[in-house]
Amino acid sequence: MRRRRHLLLLFVGFVCCAVSLAYAAEVELVRVWPGWRDAEYFERIGDYFGRSENPGGQILLRTQADVRAGYYFLVRVKAAAAVAGARFELSVIRPDAPEPKTFTFSAALPARQSVFQLGLTGDAWPGGKKDNPAAWKLTLVDAGGRLLAEQKSFLWERPAK
Numbered sequence: 001m002r003r004r005r006h007l008l009l010l011f012v013g014f015v016c017c018a019v020s021l022a023y024a025a026e027v028e029l030v031r032v033w034p035g036w037r038d039a040e041y042f043e044r045i046g047d048y049f050g051r052s053e054n055p056g057g058q059i060l061l062r063t064q065a066d067v068r069a070g071y072y073f074l075v076r077v078k079a080a081a082a083v084a085g086a087r088f089e090l091s092v093i094r095p096d097a098p099e100p101k102t103f104t105f106s107a108a109l110p111a112r113q114s115v116f117q118l119g120l121t122g123d124a125w126p127g128g129k130k131d132n133p134a135a136w137k138l139t140l141v142d143a144g145g146r147l148l149a150e151q152k153s154f155l156w157e158r159p160a161k
Contacts, residue, residue: 026080027109027148032073032138034153036129037119039068058115061088061105063124070121071131073138077116077149083109085143088118093134095127100137109140 044056062070073090088105105118118138125131137152 027083027140028078029138029140029149029151030076030078030113032075032151034071034073034133034136037068037070037072037117038129042068058117059107060117060119061107062119062121063103064122067121068119069129070119071125071133072120073118073136075116075118075138076113077109077140078113079109079111082111083142083148086148087141088116089139089141090118090120091137091139092120093136094125095131095134100135 042060058074062068075088086107086109088107089102090105091100091102093100103118103120103124105116107116133153135153135155137156138150139147140149141147
């Protein structure tokens with residue numbers, strides 16, 4: 001009887017791990033394109049008629065919602081199932097500081113491929129269009145903090161000399 005209970009607990013643990021790994025594999029950061037975007041990049045015809053900003057099929061998340069110009073990470077995400085309460089954690093080493101600074105963007109992932117624009121705007125990117133990050137790492141975690149996907153620049157893993 002005791003052996004059966006141990007086998008049952010072992011089986012349940014194995015199933016939980018398998019489900020957890022399968023869930024994490026269902027979300028993929030297909031591509032990350034970092035780059036500067038001027039405010040004009042986001043202008044649409046509706047802006048001239050007093051309408052609110054039209055994201056054009058992309059999900060816009062900014063450090064300062066009212067500032068459009070900034071350094072953006074265009075992120076293409078593929079999710080097999082919807083993930084409520086997810087968040088992007090973007091760590092960036094800016095040219096003006098050697099220590100990484102982390103920015104968090106809350107998002108609900110739809111069950112399909114979608115495009116997010118994660119913008120470091122206003123004070124979050126003081127160098128303007130002339131600066132580029134020295135290195136960056138982007139992680140996507142669920143509401144419980146479990147890692148779903150990750151991408152990083154080549155220099156993120158380079159050892160300090």
